Amino acid sequence: MGKLVIVLRLATRDVRRHVAQAVLLVVAIAAATATLTMALALNGVTSRPPYATTRTATKGPDVVASLTSAAQADKLTHAAGVAASSGPYPVGSAIIRFDGRYADVFAEGRATAPAPVDQPLVTAGTWVRPGGVVIERSFADALGVAAGDRVSLNGKSFTVAGIAVTAAQAPYPNLCNGTLMAASPAASRFSNACPASFNIPFLPLPGGQQIASSDDVGEIWTTEADATGLTSKANPLTTWVLNLKLTDPDDAPAFVYDRAAAALSQSAAPTFSNWEGIASEDALLVQDGRGVLQPGALLLALLAIASVAVLVGRRLSEYARRVGLLKAVGGTPSVVAATFLAENLVLALLAAVVGLVAGWLVSPLLTSPGAALIGTAGAPPISLSATTEVVGLAIVVALAATLVPAIRAARSSTIAALNDVARPPRRRAWVIRISGRLPVPALFGLRLAARRPRRALLSAANIAVTVTGIVAVLAFHADVDSKLSGASALTAGGLSDPVVNRDEQMLAVITVMLVGLAVLNALFTTWAMVLDARRSSALMRALGARAWQVSSGLVVAQVVSALPGAIIGIPLGIGLFKAAVKSGILPPPLLLAAAAAAAATLLAVAALTAVPAWLGTRQPVAEILQSEAA
């Protein structure tokens, strides 16, 4: 009990005395924990509330059947358990063009009268009419089209009569969960046809690309006459859609399972999706953000480790005195280590709580269902396992940065600690020999960098993580740009992608946090280095070096330490991008941009060092030498 009182008392008093440092530490760790919280919150998102709202508002079907012949509908509409149906509706494939952009679309032919099942909810304009099409809202946003605009379908001009949402289709850009046949209906999954299984032949896109399937196909509704009018001998009508309402929606998996199993042996058999499968596809838009947030959380955690290590390292001498004192009055090594760790662990736990709350509060922005659905998802619940992971991350960050100094403190000599004997700088003969041939700033800088290798390593790690993040972000942007410019045959021309838009927004926030933390780390590292080099700097000036030579030397020391980090950050960033997007294809201008980013980071480090270095040279030499001797 007594030891616990000591540990807590020292931790709280220390925090009170160094509030700014404590706040910085909490901010650094909270940035990582908040990002991880958001990533984990997306795991539990199913888009159920917005999907349910949309389903109710649009009389959403329980089962959607994609038929290869209209005659297949009769057997299904009269099947046991079917309460209502709409269709079969002919589905034509077409190329839509608007304002220089183009994409493949499914054009579903509808009656002008409302359907009893799957009646899309018009959110702007009116329902279909001859010559007037209705465009699914998420696709309309991507195409940049509004009610009243004119679009062309396979070269024919149409008016956009309205914009609508539906619960019978996954949103643009057709994120796909796929169909999975397992041993039971409950274990199986039936969702919209994935791109590879589209049975509609697509037309060659402008420029001659012939794509047999696409993951960027939009949904539009036309009149039946207009839909069939889009077909031709080269582009025949091969698909009809049938929407079914069951007496019990919970029977949908079993209903679909039985028919899909029977269809396995048939060619040209219908394919099915049920409402649960479509709902899960809607959630994919939100869950895709994990691909950005998880690597982001990892990068921020690494930077947070560097932050904590820098902050702890700055005060090692102060800690050492406390360690000596504790040992002198009877503190055992474990008590010493506990007091050393407690403060940072308590702050890490606080940062975990801050991160959890901030991540949870921000998560509704990420879980917004997008334009495809109506209603809001709200903040998802944070599970116990997510809480454990977030708290675990905070503790790992704190331990990674402080465990080694804590163990070293516990093992340190009491007398040395009491007398606050600073660890003597390393002497490296080869550095001294080589630097002797260099100009004064380089000589001074190299020797400074070599005398504190751990600090140099920390500086390199900090810059490596920063450059890794920046290169990954650049790669992502370059990848998106190359896709949007039509360089990839798999995407439609010029359309914005809601998934990419979301990812870019998240990346922008993570990048700002990364750069912010990196700047803070760089500031602390440079200040520590400048303070540590006060005596050497004063001595250099006493021996005749000019102020600019000393400041330049300090800049060289910092840049030399950061250089390996900047270099290694380039392949690490590319690796992170490849891992996050699961693609081995690199956008062409990336290497040049990555090298420029690494160089810019080094320049920033030089600029950040120049200020404290210059300020340091303004203090009189005699004053520094006397204070250091005292």
Add this chain to the structure above:
Amino acid sequence: MNDEQALARARGLRKEYGSGEGLVRAVDAVDLDVARGETLAIMGPSGCGKSTLLHLMGGLDRPSAGELWLNDRRIDRLPERALAQLRRHDVGFVFQAFHLMDELTAQENVELPALLAGRSPREARRRAGQLLDQVGLADRAAHLPSALSGGQRQRVAIARALVNEPVLILADEPTGNLDSAATLEVLRLFETLRSTGVTLVIVTHDARIAATADRLIAMRDGAFADETGRTVGTADSLGALTGLES
């Protein structure tokens, strides 16, 4: 003095630093006996090894060779954990630089060893209050060290050294950072301790302080150079004796 009477005992005690040509013998084959209730002063120039000897006796450092006994228990081979317990229960340190924790109040600094020794927070607080009263700082209990004078800080450090009722108080230049008035305060406190039977070993290079001890050992180059027994050291004549009071 026979071995049974000695509270602390050193035989052939050595402490060496470095090796080969750079070998330094900070303490060189020292034999020492400190009787219970005795006040021993160790004098010598800077670097003669007197502080190192004190650190060895208190288990702050380990000898390179020789034997060390405290309270009939051999301590030179104890593991770190046992040494920590020794410092906690049997030894109290008073340092020249006070070594108080800046972030803790006077009261909390005094409580620190008591809490480490396993006393309840309530009991530690009671004992610390009692000792601060004893050293005349009851009204300064809630002050941080930065708000105390040098003499007051050293009195807090003495109270801290006494909190677990150790058998031996080791003071390393306890008045080295103090002015004459504060030095006198501290010496009076030591005199009071001596009258209650506490064993004191004081390292100093100030002859006036050494004059208050029962016995004085002069050290040079890590070894004992001279030893003088005294019969003075009473509180009545303390100020005049040390030349700190006319």
